[in-house]
Amino acid sequence: MKARISLFVHLAVLLVAATATYFVFSSPEKKTSKGKIILDVEPAELTQLEFLTARKQVEVTPRSNGGFTLKITEQLRKPAPKKATQTASSDGGVPDGASQAADEKIQEPKKKIEPPPMITETTVRSYRASREFEKHLERLLPLYVERDLGKLDADLLTKFQLDKSERSLNISIGKQKVSFTIGSQSYGGATTYILQQPSGPVYLLSSSLQRALDIRWPRYLERRLVELAKKETDLVEVMSLETRQSRKLKRIRLERRDRWVPADEPDAANPLFGNWISKVFRMSTAEYLDQEPVPPPKPVAKLGFIKGSQLSDELVLATTVGANAKLEYYARSNFTGGWVKLKAAEVADVVADLEAVIEKD
Numbered sequence: 095m096k097a098r099i100s101l102f103v104h105l106a107v108l109l110v111a112a113t114a115t116y117f118v119f120s121s122p123e124k125k126t127s128k129g130k131i132i133l134d135v136e137p138a139e140l141t142q143l144e145f146l147t148a149r150k151q152v153e154v155t156p157r158s159n160g161g162f163t164l165k166i167t168e169q170l171r172k173p174a175p176k177k178a179t180q181t182a183s184s185d186g187g188v189p190d191g192a193s194q195a196a197d198e199k200i201q202e203p204k205k206k207i208e209p210p211p212m213i214t215e216t217t218v219r220s221y222r223a224s225r226e227f228e229k230h231l232e233r234l235l236p237l238y239v240e241r242d243l244g245k246l247d248a249d250l251l252t253k254f255q256l257d258k259s260e261r262s263l264n265i266s267i268g269k270q271k272v273s274f275t276i277g278s279q280s281y282g283g284a285t286t287y288i289l290q291q292p293s294g295p296v297y298l299l300s301s302s303l304q305r306a307l308d309i310r311w312p313r314y315l316e317r318r319l320v321e322l323a324k325k326e327t328d329l330v331e332v333m334s335l336e337t338r339q340s341r342k343l344k345r346i347r348l349e350r351r352d353r354w355v356p357a358d359e360p361d362a363a364n365p366l367f368g369n370w371i372s373k374v375f376r377m378s379t380a381e382y383l384d385q386e387p388v389p390p391p392k393p394v395a396k397l398g399f400i401k402g403s404q405l406s407d408e409l410v411l412a413t414t415v416g417a418n419a420k421l422e423y424y425a426r427s428n429f430t431g432g433w434v435k436l437k438a439a440e441v442a443d444v445v446a447d448l449e450a451v452i453e454k455d
Contacts, residue, residue: 132290132297133237133265133272137162137228140235141266145307148260152307154223154231159428162228165220166311173210219311221382222431227314230306237265239297240285246296254278254287256296263288263307276304317378320407320429322399324375327406329357331398334452335410341452343367358454370444370451377425377441379434387433389414391424395448411445 140162143154149169154162251257256277263274274297277287285298333340342357354368355361374397391412399406409427416422423436423445 129238129240130242130297131236131238132242133235135235135237135265135267137231137235139267140231141268142264143231143266143307144262144264146260146262146264147308150308150310152309157222157431159431161316162223162231163220163431164223164227164309164314165218166309167216167218168310170215170217171212172215174213176210217311218384219382220384221312221379222316222429224314224316227306230303234303234306235265239288239299241298243287243296243298245294251277251289251296254296256287256289262291263304274299312381315379315382318429319377319379319409319425319434320399320427322401322406324371325352326401327399328402329398329400330371330374331400332448332452333396333398334448335393335395337449337452339452341454343371343451356454366447366450370447373440373444373447377444378437379425379430380437381435382430383424383433383435387414387422387424387435391422391433394445411441413445 138156140154140156145152151165151167153165153167155165157163246254246256248257254277256275259275259277261276263276265272273291275289275291277289279286279301280298283301286301286304287296288299289296328345330343331340332343343354344357344360346353346355346360354371356367391414393410393412395411397409397411399409407428409425412424412426412433413421414424421438421442423438423441424433425436425441426433
């Protein structure tokens with residue numbers, strides 16, 4: 095009996111989800127002050143968004159801990175590596191005929207310089223999207239258009255470059271996907287022709303919305319290491335992973351400027367703590383890593399960011415010696431989702447002053 099009830103509950107849940115998806119993709123188009131909504135979905139409902147061109151793929155997917163991941167695949171044309179030229183003669187001396195050419199002062203006709211051969215290099219970059227991108231996504235979805243041109247004949251599809259276009263926009267909600275072919279811009283460039291597939295109507299979409307997706311790395315790369323801003327953080331717990339000593343730094347709210355002091359020494363007037371916290375919040379991501387760094391970085395510190403009595407995130411700082419014998423710095427938190435490489439100039443002092451911050455009188 096219980097198994098039968100459980101089965102009915104699961105079927106009911108599936109039915110509700112299917113009904114919601116149906117209404118998302120087949121509900122009547124709505125009129126708004128911005129135009130006509132043709133896809134009534136919110137960014138939070140997004141499963142995947144793809145913007146494709148002949149040499150680029152921009153993929154947007156939601157992250158498990160909130161926000162979105164941008165994956166940009168580009169095919170870049172670049173000159174092929176130069177091949178080494180052989181100048182020596184077969185017998186190990188000077189090039190064959192060199193002395194004769196010099197003696198007879200033979201001048202060969204100048205050869206036409208050919209452009210270097212080109213090769214195609216594919217690069218893939220994946221990283222957390224910034225808040226700026228999330229704002230653009232909120233402008234894009236629900237998807238609205240400025241004009242509905244209806245179904246057009248073959249001549250107009252050709253005129254608007256919709257018949258053989260290599261640019262497209264795909265939006266997925268759950269297992270449902272709606273696709274648009276992107277054509278040319280209208281007169282003045284304010285809007286772009288898009289064709290809903292398969293063989294659907296043609297719309298005029300704001301060109302600025304389309305351009306927000308036509309990006310290259312590192313556009314919209316999230317530089318922050320944790321979500322909390324300095325003014326939102328009440329306490330930072332600092333631990334050295336080498337000595338296992340720790341200390342809590344507390345923000346004291348003042349009328350003009352907040353002050354950071356050790357929680358165990360709230361009357362301390364040493365500016366070291368405030369300056370160090372400022373440097374912590376200035377650290378930023380240079381690059382998201384798809385794989386573990388090689389050699390593996392050595393964790394040196396762990397920082398806990400607390401708002402009220404709630405731990406918001408933990409940040410691990412790590413170092414490794416790079417190929418040029420210089421220290422390289424890495425970090426990982428729930429917000430970044432994995433290892434990121436840091437800008438060395440911003441983090442070097444944070445690591446160097448770590449023991450001074452933790453050390454107690």
